[in-house]
Amino acid sequence: MFVLQVVIVLLLVVSAVVAQFLQARHDTNQEARNRSMAVAQTFANSPGIVAALRSPDPTAILQPSAEAARKKAKVDFIVVLNTDGIRYTHPKPDRIGKKFVGTIGPALRGGTVTEEVNGTIGRLVQVVVPVEDSHGKVVGLVSSGITTAHVGTTLGHQLPLLLGSAAAALVLATAGTALVSRRLLRQTHGLGPDEMTRMYEHHDAVLHAVREGVLIVSDEGQLLLANDEAQRLLDLPGQAEGRSVLDLGLDTDTAALLSSGRIATDEVHLVKDRLLAVNQRPTDLRGGPPGSVTTLRDSTELRALSGRADVARERLNMLYDAGVGIGTSLDVTRTAEELAELAVPRFADFTTVDLYDAVLNGDEPQSGTELRRTAVRGIRDDAPLYPLGKRIDFVASSPQAHSLVTGEAVRVPSLADAPGWLAQAPGRTERVVEYGIHSLITVPLRAGNLVLGVVNFWRSGKPEPFDPEELVLAEELVARAAVSIDNARRYTREHTMAVTLQRSLLPRRLPEQSALELAYRYLPAQAGVGGDWFDVLPLSGARVAMVVGDVVGHGLHAAATMGRLRTAVHNFAALDLPPDELLGLLDEMVGRIDQDETPADGAAVIGATCLYAVYDPVSGRCQVARAGHPPPALVHPDGSVEFPDVPAGPPLGLGGLPYETAVLEPAEGSRLVLYTDGLVEDRERDIDVGLELLRAALERAGGSPEETCRAVLDSRLTARPSDDIALLVARTRKLEPDRVAEWQVHPDPAEVGRVRAVVTERLTAWGLEELAFTTELVLSELVTNAIRYGRVPISVRLIRDRSLICEVSDGSTTSPHLRYAAIMDEGGRGLFLVAQLADRWGTRYTPDGKVIWAEQPLP
Numbered sequence: 001m002f003v004l005q006v007v008i009v010l011l012l013v014v015s016a017v018v019a020q021f022l023q024a025r026h027d028t029n030q031e032a033r034n035r036s037m038a039v040a041q042t043f044a045n046s047p048g049i050v051a052a053l054r055s056p057d058p059t060a061i062l063q064p065s066a067e068a069a070r071k072k073a074k075v076d077f078i079v080v081l082n083t084d085g086i087r088y089t090h091p092k093p094d095r096i097g098k099k100f101v102g103t104i105g106p107a108l109r110g111g112t113v114t115e116e117v118n119g120t121i122g123r124l125v126q127v128v129v130p131v132e133d134s135h136g137k138v139v140g141l142v143s144s145g146i147t148t149a150h151v152g153t154t155l156g157h158q159l160p161l162l163l164g165s166a167a168a169a170l171v172l173a174t175a176g177t178a179l180v181s182r183r184l185l186r187q188t189h190g191l192g193p194d195e196m197t198r199m200y201e202h203h204d205a206v207l208h209a210v211r212e213g214v215l216i217v218s219d220e221g222q223l224l225l226a227n228d229e230a231q232r233l234l235d236l237p238g239q240a241e242g243r244s245v246l247d248l249g250l251d252t253d254t255a256a257l258l259s260s261g262r263i264a265t266d267e268v269h270l271v272k273d274r275l276l277a278v279n280q281r282p283t284d285l286r287g288g289p290p291g292s293v294t295t296l297r298d299s300t301e302l303r304a305l306s307g308r309a310d311v312a313r314e315r316l317n318m319l320y321d322a323g324v325g326i327g328t329s330l331d332v333t334r335t336a337e338e339l340a341e342l343a344v345p346r347f348a349d350f351t352t353v354d355l356y357d358a359v360l361n362g363d364e365p366q367s368g369t370e371l372r373r374t375a376v377r378g379i380r381d382d383a384p385l386y387p388l389g390k391r392i393d394f395v396a397s398s399p400q401a402h403s404l405v406t407g408e409a410v411r412v413p414s415l416a417d418a419p420g421w422l423a424q425a426p427g428r429t430e431r432v433v434e435y436g437i438h439s440l441i442t443v444p445l446r447a448g449n450l451v452l453g454v455v456n457f458w459r460s461g462k463p464e465p466f467d468p469e470e471l472v473l474a475e476e477l478v479a480r481a482a483v484s485i486d487n488a489r490r491y492t493r494e495h496t497m498a499v500t501l502q503r504s505l506l507p508r509r510l511p512e513q514s515a516l517e518l519a520y521r522y523l524p525a526q527a528g529v530g531g532d533w534f535d536v537l538p539l540s541g542a543r544v545a546m547v548v549g550d551v552v553g554h555g556l557h558a559a560a561t562m563g564r565l566r567t568a569v570h571n572f573a574a575l576d577l578p579p580d581e582l583l584g585l586l587d588e589m590v591g592r593i594d595q596d597e598t599p600a601d602g603a604a605v606i607g608a609t610c611l612y613a614v615y616d617p618v619s620g621r622c623q624v625a626r627a628g629h630p631p632p633a634l635v636h637p638d639g640s641v642e643f644p645d646v647p648a649g650p651p652l653g654l655g656g657l658p659y660e661t662a663v664l665e666p667a668e669g670s671r672l673v674l675y676t677d678g679l680v681e682d683r684e685r686d687i688d689v690g691l692e693l694l695r696a697a698l699e700r701a702g703g704s705p706e707e708t709c710r711a712v713l714d715s716r717l718t719a720r721p722s723d724d725i726a727l728l729v730a731r732t733r734k735l736e737p738d739r740v741a742e743w744q745v746h747p748d749p750a751e752v753g754r755v756r757a758v759v760t761e762r763l764t765a766w767g768l769e770e771l772a773f774t775t776e777l778v779l780s781e782l783v784t785n786a787i788r789y790g791r792v793p794i795s796v797r798l799i800r801d802r803s804l805i806c807e808v809s810d811g812s813t814t815s816p817h818l819r820y821a822a823i824m825d826e827g828g829r830g831l832f833l834v835a836q837l838a839d840r841w842g843t844r845y846t847p848d849g850k851v852i853w854a855e856q857p858l859p
Contacts, residue, residue, distance in 0.1 A: 029125065032146040033114055036127040039073040040144035041112075043080075044131045053080070053131060053140040058088045059096055067091065070144075076124065079143045080131075083108060088140075100143065104128055107141050123147060213276075213296030216283070221245055221259035224291065233276060233296050254278070261292040268299065275299045315473050318346055322477050327484025330491040332360055333374055339455065339481040340377035347473065348457035350378035350437065352385060354392055354400070355445070355453035359485070362493030364450060367404070371453055379461065384431040398424045400454045403444040407451055409475050412440040413465035439465035443478040447486035455481070498559050499524050505563035510536050514801050515544040515617035516672075516730040519705030521713055523725045525678065531558035531608065532676040532724035533566055537573045540844055540853045542735065542801040543616045545573050548629065548674040548728055552607035564593070565608060565652075576844030579612040579625035580659040583649065586610060587627060590653035608652040611674055617735045618799065622664040622672065627652050630680060630687065633673035633698055634666055635708070641698045643691060671708055672730045673698065678723030679712070705729035735801065739766075745794040747787050755783050755796055766800055770859045774837045775806060778854050781834055782808040785816060791849070803839065803855045811849040 043049070043066070052061040058080070066078040066089040080088040085100040103113050106128075113128040126145030130138040207214060213230030217223055221244050226236060240248055245258040254269045257278065264280040280294040326338045336353040343351040353375040356365035360372065373390045386392055394401040397420035399410040412418045415433055421440065422429045439459040445452040455478045459466060466474075503522075510518050518536060531551020539545050547569050551562045568589055572582045590608055609628040616622070624632060624644070628651030631643045647660035666672065673694075680690030694712065701711035708729045741762045745751045756776040763772045779796060786794045790810030799805040816831055834841055838854035845851075 032125045033127065035073070036075060036125060036144045036146060037112070037114065037129070039069065039075050039078065040127045040129045040142045043069055043078055043144065044129045044142040049080075049131055049142075050133050050139055053082070053088075058082075063089045063093075063096070073144075075144050076147045077126075077143070077145055081141050081143065083138060083140060085141075100141075102126055102128060102143065104141055108138055110136075110138060213294075215258065215294040215296070217245055217258055217261065217292050217294065219261060219290035219292075223248065230296055233274060233298055234271060258292075258294060264294075314346070318342070318473070319476060319480070322480045326481050327487065330488045330495075332362075332485055332488040332492055335481065335484045335488050336375040337377070339477070340375040343457060343477065344377040345379050345461075347470070347477070348441075349460045349462075350376075350383055350385060350456075350458035352376050352456045352458070353445075353453065354456070355485075357391075359452045359489050360492075362489055362491075362496050365452055367451070374453070378458075383437065383458075383460075384428060384435055385437075385458070386428075394454075395420075395424050397421075399440060399442045400424075400456065403442050403454050404451055407444050407446055409441065409443040409471055409478075411466055411468070411471045412442075414438060415440055436460040438463075441466050441471055441474045443474050445478060445482040445485060447482045450486070452482060452485055452489065495524075498554075501559045501563075505559065505566060506533055507535055511538050512802065513538050513542075513544050514735070515542055515615055515733055516546075517705055517733065518731075519709045519729050521709045521725070521727040523678075523713070525554060525724045531562040532678065532726040533562045534674065534726045534728045535566055535569060536728075536730075537570065539573065539614065540576055540840075540842060540855075541616065541805060541807060541851070542618060542799055543614055544730075546613045546615070546672070546674060546728060546730060547573075547610065548676060548726055549608055549610040550629070550676045550678075550724070550726075554724075561593070561608070565590070565610070569610075569612070574842075576842065578661055579614060579623050580661040582612055583610060583625050583627045583652070583659040587650075587652045587655055587659075591655050594653045609677070610652055611646075613672065613674070615672075615730070615732060617733055618740055620665055620668065620732070620734050622666060622732070623661050624664060625649065625659050625661045627659060630675065630677055630691070633675075633694060634664065635671040635673065635698050635701070637667055637669040639699055641695045643695075666732050668732055668734045669703075670732050671698075671703075671705060672732065673708065673712075674728040674730075676724060676726045678725040679727060682723065703731075705731050735799070739800040740797065742795060742797040745783060745786070745796055747792055747794060749784070749787055751787065752780055752783050755779055759796070759798065762798060768800070768804060768858070771804055771856055774856060775804065778806055778834050778837055778856075779808065781831070782806070782852050782854070785831075786810040786812075786852075789814065789816070793848075800858075803857050805853060805855050806838075807851050807853045809846070809849060809851040813845060813850055815843045815850060816852065 046065075049062070052058050055061055062080045066080060070076070070078045070091065077091050079090055079100065081100045081104075082088065085104050087096050087098055087100055090096050102117050103115060106113050107130045110130055110132070112130075114125075116123065116125050118124075124145045124147040126143050128141055128143045131140040131142055133139050208228045210227070211229060213233045214225070214227045215223065215230050216225040223241055223243055223245050226234075226240060230236070231240070234248070234250060234254075236248055246255050248255070250258070251269070251271060254271060254276075257264060257267070257269070257280065261282060262280065263282070264278055267278045269276050269278055275298070277297045277299050278294060280292055283289060283291045283293055322339075322342055325342055327335055328338065329335065332355065336355065340351040340353055352373060354371040355374045356369060357372055358365045358369070360374065370391045370393045373386050373388055373392060376385065376388045378385075394404070399412055399418070399421055402408075402420075403410050412421060415421055415429070415438055418440075437458045437460040441457040443455050443457075445455060455474075457466070457474055506522060510520070513536075516536075520534060522532070522534070531553060532549070533551075534548045535546075537545040537547070549562070549565055549569075551558045551565065553561075565586065568586060569582070572585050577585070586608075594607070609626075611624070611626040611629040611632060613622055613624040613632065624646050626632075626646050627649045629648075631646050631648070633641055634644055635641050644662065644664055646662040649659040650657050675694075677687070680694050681687040682690075693715075697712045697715040698708065700715070701708040706729075709727055712727060713725075741759075743755065743758055745755060756779065759775055759779055760772045763769060763775060775798075783794070783796060786808050790812040792811055794808070794810045797805075797807040797809070799807070834854055837856070839857050841852070841854040843850055843852050
């Protein structure tokens, strides 16, 4: 900065010197012109010059006088020449008689010439004037001048003084600049002009922008500065700065405080209608100028601002609570209730939520239909508003109808003065006004382009109506709730679809059979429909198969997979396979499904557990195998409960390990309980704890399967389970011995006749003579085939159940096949006849061979 100032001073000095030099030179040249003009005119008008010019030798007469005049006048030359420009005189005699160097035309016409030329004696300033006779005729010319070298001599004498003066001025200016710069740096703490300018602008902007009054008063009580806020708070007159604070029209106490300069901390002064908190400090505590600085704060406005800040904070908290507390469940009704509970009493005294019935069912709403009051919340329970569950058809003039049609919120400051709302139900609306409810905000529940319903906020406690800011808050609350309600609606739709699909895949009714007394329960999960399933399948020989399974996951995919497994079990059960072999086939099928439907990242999408049991009412045995499924529970007739040791195979789809079948022999009247893991396992307890709780529930249950189901679910479940639950309870029965007949057959064709005889005798004893002929024919064909193609031992068994069952067993594993015999074939028609005469027939394999069976309906 100092260098810049020195450079500026130097430039100023140089400029002054140059200007002075140019001015001196100009003045010297002008003086030379004037002197030359005076000398030339004086010589031209001197006496005798005209006569000398007309004399025979003008040089002899004029040369001495010209030289004398030149020396006295201190010019460099005086030249006299004729009208042709020939010199008569010259300081250098050898130039006499030669042509004059310069312009003489204007002088010949009576004028004068002043010019700078390169003459015979160098660069010079010369003047040419005419010499006229008494008649005004130009008879000659006189030129006088000074050379530039002579002119510069005068200037050269002045130049040292000029340069010396400039140098002295430069030194003085530099010294002064250094002193001023040093003082400025000390006073500005080293800040440059840019920083000082920016700091001043910032300080000025802050001073007048703060919401706090600032006053600076001198020690003499003169107001030096007042920012905009101080002028507003004190209502200062115009041009107050520079005046005494005692003359500003302030109250006595405030003026006395400002003029005293004493220290004050949060002193409260009443200035007109404002309570001002005043703080005052002296300005000379750290070496500053004497005086005081005062700050003013409007405590009245601060309280109002604090109140508004509390309101804004409460509204922000409400919005936060809405984001956290609304939509905690995927239930439309519960979500609407959460909105109403949040709004009362923090925002409104009463809140009602009205939704279309289609929304409650998970469908998209249809405009023009009635709404159902889904949630009601209030500070009291006796308000004459529409009750919960009421179907409402809003009239076109009502605020609710306007919101539903336009999708915009409506604020009704005074219900008593709202004819559109009063027209909804005149008797009820009048009671609402009489009750004290006086203001309303109605906001549509919008989710995208859908209007799901309307939310009404009612006010009765506060006398003030809802204001526009509260309308904005209501819209924000409802907007957040609308998203949650729409999500719950979508979930309800998908859940309903999945439940419908699953229930369509589950058995609608249990098949008729005599081996078991059955009862069941199925409950879908709260999180969504899963893949739990069960089934009861009648088998040959009066046997019954029971199956319970669980597909991993929830939703439509799990339900569809469950349907595929159930169909596969039906098909495999028709083959009369043992439980372990059936689970092996299921495992292979699930593995193929898993492989076919696994996404690119390799994550499995299918997995299932299953328990398969076959009960034979003739022998009283039950064969059980399970694939990753919880074990069955067996409730004995005396009420004791055990969990039989059934080998636990791997879940379906893992492959690699075989399954094992356990054989149980429950006493007649025992209850076999099959279930899925949702009954005994959840996130809060281990499965072993769940099994013990199930044991306790079964010990307290009644004797029938229906009572058992009811007791188990009542003691074990909440309202909405976290996982699907399938429960199947079967009480065992045994066929009486007199309803089963069995004979051993020797491998002799003659035995066929004996078999027909004993069978006819037994049918007569059972009162089934009408079936004797067809039974004899069926058994004749089956026994003949066993003797001809089978191996010993051969036996025949009749079972009288809901149908007449004929069974022929032998030690061979070769299964006969039904075919069409040619016209000329002697054999091949036996099984065809059996198929025509029997209602059902088939083959099942046993460890000792096979059994061919046929069923006939009882008359």
